[in-house]
Amino acid sequence: MTALVPAENRSPQTALWLAACAGVLILQILIEYGMGRTPICECGYIKLFEPVANGPGNSQHMADWYTPSHIIHGFLFYGLAHLVLRRKPLAAKLLLALVIESGWEILENSPIIIDRYRAATISLDYYGDSILNSVMDTIFMALGFLLAWRAPVAVTVAIAIAFELFTGWLIRDNLTLNVLMLVYPLEAVKAWQGGL
Structure with missing residues (x-):
């Protein structure tokens, strides 16, 4: 990851920020393990991508149709970090994200x-993420963060809109609908997501 840090931002302090980033990821794993989350899918194997959005493998493997939402998290968190930590190095901004x-x-x-989720959305069979999926969600967020750092704002916004439209069309869910249904569930949206 150090290679991604601009030369002017490489310093012993940057190494500490990056070590803290690794520490956050390790802490996430340990906390989720302590919560009783399963390390990998109970099916006993790991897939790079789970194509069935409402199946038992969703949120259990490395990536799924909710991965674009986590990449968008990275876009949003880069914007937030850029605003609140303007004078800090990139690694400090990544730590916040x-x-x-x-x-x-x-x-x-x-x-x-x-x-x-089970009460307010169509995710009746959702029992949480595997630790692998959860950690990969965080890593995909970090990739989105780094993409937002490198890409022009217009490109980042276009990618976010494309992700939202594509997943909304394909699986009738996306980041916007996920937040809406978690915070203020609407029966009409729930019916549409259920294909009714």
């Missing part, structure tokens, strides 16, 4: 959020 994403992943896999 990782803390937010890891915190969300831990909360998302707690009984309160799992039960909320």
Whole structure:
């Protein structure tokens, strides 16, 4: 990851920021393990991509149709970090993004959020992420963060819109709908997502 850091930002301090980033990821793994999350899919194998959005393998493997949402998290967290940590090095901004994403992943896999998803959305069979999937969600967020750092704003916005439209069309869910249904569930949206 050091190769991704601009030469002017490479320093012993940057190495500490990057070590803290790794520490956040390790802490996420340990907390989720302590919460009783399964390390990998209970099916016993690992897939690079789970193509069935409402199947038992969703949120259990390395990537799925919700991966674009986590990449968009990275775009948003880069924007936030750029605003609030303007004078800090890129690695410090990445640390902020990782803390937010890891915190969300831990909360998302707690009984309160799992039960909320099952009650308010069409995700009746959702029982939480495997640790592998959760960590990969955080890594995909970091990739989105780094893409937002390198890409022009217009390109980043276009990719986010394309991801939202594509996943909305393909699986009737995306980041926008996920947040809406978690915060303020609408029966009409739930019916549409269920294909009714």
